[in-house]
Amino acid sequence: MPASDQPDGGSKSSRDAITLAPTDNVAVALRDLDGEVRVAAGTQIRSLRLISLIPMGHKFALCAIGCGKPIMKYGECIGVATVDIEQGEHVHVHNIKSMRGKPRGLG
């Protein structure tokens, strides 16, 4: 659960990770991250504890995401969880799969 909610003061390096839309359940690391991080979601900043190292540009779960549930980024489904994912866990090719089928015309 978030340790605190506070409005974003806009100061330099006031956030470690961002979401791209209000319904996102993952955030993207703005630099290599570890431990307690500040996530900017809209105008709010919330704190969260990571359970893995997250490289810059990579995603982590903002809440528990059950196996088969959609990963939401940009307000859209970018894949589904292939296992139960914990809050603060690294979300990437090892635990999500794309929903995009093969293009028509290819077997």
Added chain:
Amino acid sequence: MNAMTFLGFPRAKGRAGIRNALLVLGINGLVAPSARRIARNLPGCYLVATPYGRGQLGLDKDMHTAQLVGLGSHPNAGATLIVGADRPTAESVADAIVARSDKEVAVLTLDDVHEDALLLAERSIRVGGALARSISARRRCPVSVSELFVGIECGHSDATSGIASNPLAGAVADRLVDCGASVVIGETLEWLGAEHVLARRAADATVSAGIVEAVEQRERSVAATGVDLLYNNPGYENVRGGLSSIEEKSLGAVAKAGSRPIRSVLRFAAPPACSGLHVMDGPGFSPESLTGFAAAGAQLMLFTTGAGNSFCSLLAPTIKISANRAAVQALIDQIDFDASALLDGEGPSELADRLLARVVDTASGTLTWGEVLAESDECFARFGGSF
């Protein structure tokens, strides 16, 4: 918002120009060397010379003509000097340019000089020189921002593109559309995986179907060559950078279009029939993609990059944007707009306002690095081989 203006050059027909140079337009590869010789002697002109122009049939020929007419009609050209091989083709292109833009056009061809390339150059320099002098009397005056048509492109994207610079470009696209201006994105295969999301934002069912069909058609063409677009896509570098699926990659790419309704799917190089946001069915290769936007009438481009991409449109001043701090610092005289503050905590809305102000500033005459360094070109897309 509605009162926002830039200082531009009103044109007889169509949108105002944000620049006012003579365009030397070589319409056949046979006279490209002559066009270059002419342009060398008219400093300050735009030179666009196709390497093609004969031995083309069907769609390939029609699209080549569409690009010539579109570029020849461009709002940033104060006048166009057409340099051609045979007079009938040159006059046909000239007529189409005049019909579309009422632009002042002069035509010189090898037919007029008994195939003497040196004489062609000499006559063209004199005629072009008179045109350049005449258009220099035009002055900038306040023009509504609604007359802007901005093309948005990405190239050499990295982990910062989908989370910072593309959403930033999209926020500016929204502001432009809300002012009554026009915006276009292209690179059809970059919609792959996000096409149903784009289709949902279409203004009507026809546009929606058109978006999906444009992607499917390109997929089929690629599959016919034996290539699987979804194999190793996202690729190794993408995955290392954090992209987990094709949906995520494409959503990051189309973020540069913003959130407003999509009014139409434009055929390559075709001008939009109304203002607002449009998507153009075209290649991902930036030189061709940008020429498609310019031929459609886009006066200015926003070009997001990650690690860097030097290419700019020749006719449309191109604002290069990156949120990759290292690239921005290393390429300080090639990247026009530093978006890395988004990663440090600057509010996205404030940064979008700043970029919009830069768009207006550029439209009003401030040069981009691409213009200062002439790091630019127009590249004619082919739709078939020569016969």
